[in-house]
Amino acid sequence: MNRRDFLKSALTIAALAPVTHIAAAESSTKSRSPKDQTGKVTRRRYKNTSLTLPLLGFGMMRLPRLNPDKPEIDEAVARKMVDRAMEAGVNYFDTAYPYHDGQSEIFVGKALKKYPRNSYFIATKMWPQLLKTEADIDRMFQHQLQKLQTDYIDFYLIHALDKRLWPKAKSLKVYEYLLNQKKAGRIRHLGFSFHDEPEVLAEIVGERSWDFAQIQLNYVDWELYRSREQYEILTKAGIPVVVMEPLRGSSLATLTPRCLEIFRKANPGVSAASWALRYVGSLPNVLVTLSGMTLPEHLEDNIRTFTDFQPLSSAERETIAEVIRAYHNTGAVPCTNCKYCMPCPVGVEIPRIFGLYNSYKTSGDYRRRFGRIYAEFEPDAMASACVNCGACAKKCPQHINIPAELKKIHTEYEARTQKTAYLWKDVTEYLA
Structure with a gap:
């Protein structure tokens, strides 16, 4: 058949x-x-x-x-x-x-x-x-x-x-x-x-x-x-x-x-x-x-x-x-929070990062759902600490390219942070 x-x-x-x-x-x-x-x-x-x-x-x-x-x-x-x-x-x-x-x-x-x-x-x-x-x-x-x-x-x-x-x-x-x-x-x-x-x-x-x-x-x-x-x-x-x-x-x-x-x-x-x-x-x-x-x-x-x-x-x-x-228009990471990728050899909090990011992507609220919380992560737990060893991707049931997704998320975070810092600088200079 x-x-x-x-x-x-x-x-x-x-x-x-x-x-x-x-x-x-x-x-x-x-x-x-x-x-x-x-x-x-x-x-x-x-x-x-x-x-x-x-x-x-x-x-x-x-x-x-x-x-x-x-x-x-x-x-x-x-x-x-x-x-x-x-x-x-x-x-x-x-x-x-x-x-x-x-x-x-x-x-x-x-x-x-x-x-x-x-x-x-x-x-x-x-x-x-x-x-x-x-x-x-x-x-x-x-x-x-x-x-x-x-x-x-x-x-x-x-x-x-x-x-x-x-x-x-x-x-x-x-x-x-x-x-x-x-x-x-x-x-x-x-x-x-x-x-x-x-x-x-x-x-x-x-x-x-x-x-x-x-x-x-x-x-x-x-x-x-x-x-x-x-x-x-x-x-x-x-x-x-x-x-x-x-x-x-x-x-x-x-x-x-x-x-x-x-x-x-x-x-x-x-x-x-x-x-x-x-x-x-x-x-x-x-x-x-x-x-x-x-x-x-x-x-x-x-x-x-x-x-x-x-x-x-x-x-x-x-x-x-x-x-x-x-x-399909949200851009969320297809993570189910199964945690099979953990523990990360260098300490990156992979499921938590994806969960926060997806919460932001599905709600549209960047500051409260992602930016403010992610900024309080320890440096070793942030997406930028990923060394691209690939251990997590091998264990992921969803076959997510986890290192690539982490890089994408942190790049977006840095871009938004720099933009916010620039705008704040502009405001403070205006007020001065």
Whole structure:
């Protein structure tokens, strides 16, 4: 089947095809009685089994923190969010060995301990980046079971595969080890998360048998990050898709005034985040849409979006297309704040710099959103301290040319600073 024929197939239909709703015991929301409408999020069936998963999953990488600059989780707030999620049927929790400097899995184990083990799904990951020998694989896996306080993982992934880590994972026989754990009942479903080009994805899909796959997908990355092609490869292979970064590291929840105006005009009562999440959920082969929810209000908004989920209409797709056109005019850096680039060998605060710069680019407020804050950075933390070693770019899942972006940002900063100094000098001379 060539690409044109594939795009016409019933599996993809269109970029935003209608979705079949699946509740826990019903295949259509229309058939539900008033008694069944309990505020639970819509669920999707896993392949042709009786297993259903919530269309909204709880990503445990951006949990509330006691201090925004440190990894310690605000467990009091996070536990309440987990309880609320369970109440609403959001019972898929996605964590990983390195999240929150290793604390995320520990928190998940503690927070879910009071619930029956068959009432929720845990997804966690093994990162080949951290492995040196085959013995490390078993050490990491056993440590995860211990931290999560469980004797099996529902959805287990080889983490962040790309053209560099896939050969390493194969040489260490990571897949073979995990497959044996699946046969022993300690893993229920085996998959991988992915950060690379579609050609690499096709290679990974073709070389092993997978139960599911996790990719980055949102309305900006559908074309920019070639997520469309990734989605098509997995759909054609019959592999259900779990989506990460549907909000692109929250950037699609905090858009430019122009983008927000477009959304408000179309539907004033709906958040920008809801639009982005519905975009992803409207794709028929998406099994779970992960959202890293830092605040309780994020969770509540997402629950509203996915309760009795409604796919985007044709008019709503046109609205998003208009927003995409406006978004591409901002000049923001396509950073999702995953922090895989850190630590920088010389101390440059890469994600923070990109976050501030993007805040300025999407808001138009240079002084308050970037200039004034950036000026207070220590010299070693500024973009100008970059020595162009390229270590960060090699680790970036978005394939950003980080040194080039840092140079661009600091050049703009210096130009604005010099202009401000010149204007101030002119004013002081006039006043004198």
